[in-house]
Amino acid sequence: MNVRAPMDPTSDEPADVPPAPAEPLGRDASLGLYRTMSFVRRFEEVAQALFLRGQISGSIHLCMGQEAVATGVCDVLQAEDLVAATYRGHGQALALGTDPTGLMSELLGRRTGTCGGRAGSMNIVDLEHRLIGCFGIVGGSIAAATGAALALKKRGSAVAVAFFGDGAANQGYFHECLNFAAVNRLPVVYVCENNLYGEFTPMQAVTAGGILPRPRALGIASATVDGNDVWAVREAAAWATSRARGGDGPVFLQMLTYRYNDHARGDPVNYRPDGEMEAWRARDPLTIARARLVADHGASEDELDLVVSKVAGEVERVRELALQQPLPDPNIRGSEFKEMGEVHTDA
């Protein structure tokens, strides 16, 4: 799984424990991964267009270029597992099964959005689909998943997964929670999406010693993965979740990937070296997946084009439906507290 991605700033050390040989993924399942990634890509393109036209307010953090990470990891999760993601979390939500119309409606601030328009793009919660939440503070997802793992450990074999970026490796949440999880052998998988930049600052400039030595110093089994190869991601996630489920404590996966878009709504400077974007686009997760589907599964270009065009139609329908959704009623404010009823007399 240690495919060295271009512009890899880290050493490609081997995984701490070799992954068990995974069952080769069948044709339909492989096409399913391609379909999910295509859906996320198209969803983000449409969200971006809505944002640029002013129909989505505030800011949105798009995951174009990073679709393989959410898709591959979420594909191996089970019904009782829980996921915490970041403000760049549309991909995780969609990969977990969040209703795309609800998600787009949430971005548009509609009453029928996933969170009724209260959360917005950065703070989506969808517990029905195992999403504890997307967290607007860098590193917040690490705490949410670590805590969830504390509860899941008592219940049996479920795992919690935290997605976060390379920037989170410098947060207190990262250091405190990884140690907490390691000493308590919690069933949590930490998925670091290293897209080389924390906002506009290169990861190497602000991350002493790189990322992977940090979990390793805590005795956490760790691996670096080609985050643009959805099969590699899936295989690593299968290894990590299986290990965590088995009671062997947390696992850390560094996914090397790349963000095509601005951090948020418009980066102030061009901080990317010449040729870097092109090199990564040549290894686009969808391009890699297409080549693999043709080579290993006998898929035809026409068949794959059909997947993409069907997805485009579905997302267009999502867009139309979302734009028709009602706005929230400003006269209904909601409550800061959950009402407690008669619990106090229940001695």
Added chain:
Amino acid sequence: MPEIEFRQAVRDAIDEEMVRDPRVMLLGEDVGFAGGVFQATRGLHEKHGSERVLDTPISELALAGAAFGSAIAGLRPIIEIMFGDFMALAMDSIVNQSAKYWFLSNEQRSVPIVVRSAVGGGGRFGAIHSQNPASWFMSVPGLKIVAPSTPADAKGLLVAAIRDDNPVLFLEHKRLYAMKGEVGAEVARIGEAKVVREGTDLTIVTAMRGVHDSLRAAAGLEVQGISVEIVDLRTLRPLDPATILASVSKTRRLIVVDEGPHTGGWSAEVVALVAEQAGSKMPTMLRVTAPDIPLPCSPILEDSFLPGPDTITAAILAQLGEAQAAEARS
């Protein structure tokens, strides 16, 4: 009814709720094997085991985060932040995760956590082991802040906090841990203040240690024929407007006693509430607080900063004297 210490009341509440509800667990620095630095959790580790009473790393942010995540996944954790001052380290998870979740998730799930902490001055611990963080959290929607003054309330309100489905900060004043009192079995109600001394001339609104200092001041003035009413807030967030307004409407004079700094303290919120809602029954108002200076460590300096019975007595006399002077002018 036997008298027990405040710290024992805290311990008993946690113990009984852990017996009653297997989802309740206790996490904190030295809460288990050592029984807590203020001995408020002694014996719980032996009784409930290290799976449910967890000694954690010195990692307040991870502690608060673990409480949040585990509550979402079905537990009802109680965490101990050893000193209230350390709450600053835990703040992101409490403020941005636990407090907002119920509302932001569109009421998908609430976060039933209790954050216990030893707070307040007078222990000669210096500026960074003596604060009451309540005022930092007053403007955080979604949080309840409970501040008991007696062993009975420590027990009854902590049980209520553990059973509450919302995040609750439970503040234990260090100078109350050794206080003894009778403790019953009733569960208290969060959000209800209590008139702990009836009077007619002036209302003192206060909480925690301030209740006892005010009671002493009021008892001393009784021989002078001055009748002071004392409202123990018991919950700082949400406040209990009805009890506060009923008292000040009667006495028309208010002193709020809060040992924290003057600017932005919870005492200001009490005054603002009265100013907005008392209408034609508007009282004269005064706050007795510490100055806007970090609390010094030397005993003589610390004592000069903190409100006590003497400063409260002086404030009462000043308030009544000014009122009499105003009446004489009119």
